[in-house]
Amino acid sequence: xxxxxxxxxxxxxxxxxxxxxxxxxxxxxxxxxxxxxxxxxxxxxxxxxxxxxxxxxxxxxxxxxxxxxxxxxxxxxxxxxxxxxxxxxxxxxxxxxxxxxxxxxxxxxxxxxxxxxxxxxxxxxxxxxxxxxxxxxxxxxxxxxxxxxxxxxxxxxxxxxxxxxxxxxxxxxxxxxxxxxxxxxxxxxxxxxxxxxxxxxxxxxxxxxxxxxxxxxxxxxxxxxxxxxxxxxxxxxx
Ligand code: APR
Numbered sequence: 001x002x003x004x005x006x007x008x009x010x011x012x013x014x015x016x017x018x019x020x021x022x023x024x025x026x027x028x029x030x031x032x033x034x035x036x037x038x039x040x041x042x043x044x045x046x047x048x049x050x051x052x053x054x055x056x057x058x059x060x061x062x063x064x065x066x067x068x069x070x071x072x073x074x075x076x077x078x079x080x081x082x083x084x085x086x087x088x089x090x091x092x093x094x095x096x097x098x099x100x101x102x103x104x105x106x107x108x109x110x111x112x113x114x115x116x117x118x119x120x121x122x123x124x125x126x127x128x129x130x131x132x133x134x135x136x137x138x139x140x141x142x143x144x145x146x147x148x149x150x151x152x153x154x155x156x157x158x159x160x161x162x163x164x165x166x167x168x169x170x171x172x173x174x175x176x177x178x179x180x181x182x183x184x185x186x187x188x189x190x191x192x193x194x195x196x197x198x199x200x201x202x203x204x205x206x207x208x209x210x211x212x213x214x215x216x217x218x219x220x221x222x223x224x225x226x227x228x229x230x231x232x233x234x235x236x237x238x
Contacts, residue, residue: 001234004227009238011184011208011225016096019182020088021201023103025189025213029082029232032106036191037215041073055163063147063155070158074105074124075142081112084188087235089113099178103190103197105160118175120167120197126159167196176203184208188231192217 012018024034034040035050042050046069052058053069081089089112091097100109101118107125109117127136131154140148141156148156161167179185185204190213192198201209201219211223212231220226227234 001227001229004225005234005237007225008210008227008234011210012091012096012238015184017183018091018097019099019101019178019185020097021101021185021187023190026084026231027104027106027108029084029230030079030108032076032079036193051163056165059157059162067147071142079106079108081108083232084235085109085112087238092116101175101178103194118171120171120175122160124158124160127156128159129154130157175200179203180205182206184210186210186212188212191215192219
């Protein structure tokens with residue numbers, strides 16, 4: 001690992017155009033389970049498969065059950081940014097990192113001080129009415145009881161991308177632009193299983209594609225450097 005981390009440290013030292021693309025594995029060291037690891041969310045037993053509950057049609061059909069899952073599994077109180085989040089915020093402040101592109105909805109990159117964060121799947125720290133789109137404080141949704149309702153009678157929903165829903169065009173356009181122009185693209189804590197998010201990394205044209213992930217991913221063979229270690233550990237050394 002030493003030699004690989006030294007190579008990554010060198011890439012970071014030499015560049016002022018780094019882009020980070022991350023997933024749930026960035027937040028596991030903050031106590032938030034990821035989705036597809038053995039102890040991940042999708043391997044926990046629920047009345048319905050979590051991928052079903054986190055879909056647009058399920059939210060419409062059974063909002064009460066959606067909110068039971070949301071409050072029990074998506075909202076984890078007291079979580080703090082970890083060494084990976086903090087180092088990324090430092091690299092941005094040092095003028096080396098241009099953007100964090102994340103699939104996570106936990107807001108931990110912003111909590112760590114990152115300013116340019118593109119949330120491909122939105123955030124559970126924002127809510128709005130599914131009928132009139134009036135914005136609401138997330139508190140009412142994340143810690144209330146039952147199905148939260150807007151003054152117009154519509155159901156209040158999280159500002160996240162549920163399955164069957166499209167990603168935000170503007171966020172995708174900006175993410176592609178950063179990736180296309182990046183000198184160094186560091187991908188961390190993601191199984192690269194979910195599209196269109198995972199497909200965005202195909203826009204990278206450089207020769208410094210780094211993968212920091214505990215397990216193998218379908219993109220390992222395309223990377224210029226692969227480090228199968230804990231991202232917090234690796235980032236504390238670069
Ligand atoms: N350090 C490095 N890698 C880690 C760590 C860690 N501390 N912890 C977990 N990982 C790795 C796991 O090995 C796994 O490959 O992070 C990856 C997490 O993959 P997933 O659980 O599939 O999460 P993610 O890739 O973010 O899922 C993408 O799927 O369900 C949707 O919307 C959801 O955004 C999510 C998307």
